Amino acid sequence: RQLLASELPDAQVIVVSNREPYIHNLVDGKVKLLVPASGLVSALEPVTRTCSGTWIAYGGGSADRLTVDDNDRVQVPPDRPSYMLRRVWLSDEELQGYYCGFANDGLWPLCHIAFTRPIFRASDFEMYQAVNQKFADVVVEEARNERPIVLVQDYHFALLPRMIRQRLPDATIITFWHIPWPNSEVFSICPWREKILDGLLGSSIIGFHIQFHCNNFTESVDRFLESRIEREDPSITYRGSTTLVHPYPISIEWPPVGFQNQPKASECRRQIFEKYGLAEDMWLCAGVERLDYTKGILDRFMALDQFFQKNPDWVGRLVFLQIAAPSRGTLAAYQQLHRQCLDYVDEFNRRYGNDRYKPIILLDEYHNQEDICRVYRAADICVVSSLHDGMNLVAKEFVATRDDEQGVLILSTFAGASRELLDALIVNPYDPSAVGEALLRGLNMPAEEQRDRMRRMREVVRSNNVYRWAGSMLLDAARLRKRNEAYEAT
């Protein structure tokens, strides 16, 4: 807030994302609020609260239409309103083409190395264009002046920056791409690659989590567009304007407000062990994610299988609690993964378990933040073995909840978080024996070593928190604005 006041006085902050921060659902005649399982939402929400911005998103809840005024605007959070949520309504057809189709059947597998083939349909791309235009119209409607700061979020809106630029040439548009950017050879298979790049280069700044993804993006532009690339202070000049390309590693709020006021770690452990019928002397590993093929859930179960084969003395003593929030359930790839996970766990538990002992507990349902916090605090080990991930905020959340300075994090080398959380046990998720070795090492790690590692990781998350993430983008935006003002004055 201070930074905005000093560096960007009077600037209106507008956030645009597909996912809304509070879904209003109608349950038994009452409006119930649900915070979606989304790293994007957990990062952006505290920032938008702090700068009292306007958040534009797709309104998907069953009660949305009942809770808004005529302008489709609502103040949130409901208990302490601090910013305006402006909902954009999408028809089933629009959602199918833009969200399920181009964004999630096309761009999502294109950008993640998970060996799921992207599906590109011209009709989906048309709908993606139309929905991006719809959001551009709403941004223009919400802008109070010619120079808002627009924070465009993620791969749902690759065309939006250019569309906003055409209508609001003086806006400062910061686009953050929350997922990896592939190398230029992979990117080249997208039939609309030039349009995607042209759309994104309507931004003043494009941010990725890590330098590697910035390099991949710059290489893609170099290969497919006539542009000038500056490698010193990395920027791309194209169609007469310049876009900065920078890494901004996303993070979580610190202190982690959503996880405060929770019982102590020992009490969480007692509650979770009681809830799932675990004996006191058992060991608990936890995984928390959306049911998504990029998260490596099946691979992790296979690693556990190898681990049990090599270390049979752990059978009966170790339980893996996997929260797998339903996600994108209308897409074939997700339905297939869900079936595979259910079948695998069923067979695994028959093989290693009995009536009283289920080595894998698969919770394929939505859990709120409090429940998730209890699981984090109860676990001996948290496993984040994504096949590919831009950042992965579960890793940071786990660390943030462990104020007892205990617990071991096993982290995929293919998650952006592995560049920061160097005290995790870093693994290749494709190598089950490496994951198994990390499990064994974690289970045998002395409390002192856990404390040292956890302390250092907590310090990283504390200092590289989400306000620093947003702050560095806004500082760069202020720098750009000043540079442009000086240029215009000459």
Ligand code: F6P
């Ligand atoms: O972090 C990537 C991301 O796609 C976010 O954009 C999104 O909020 C999250 O994963 C969950 O996905 P979805 O919004 O499709 O449920």
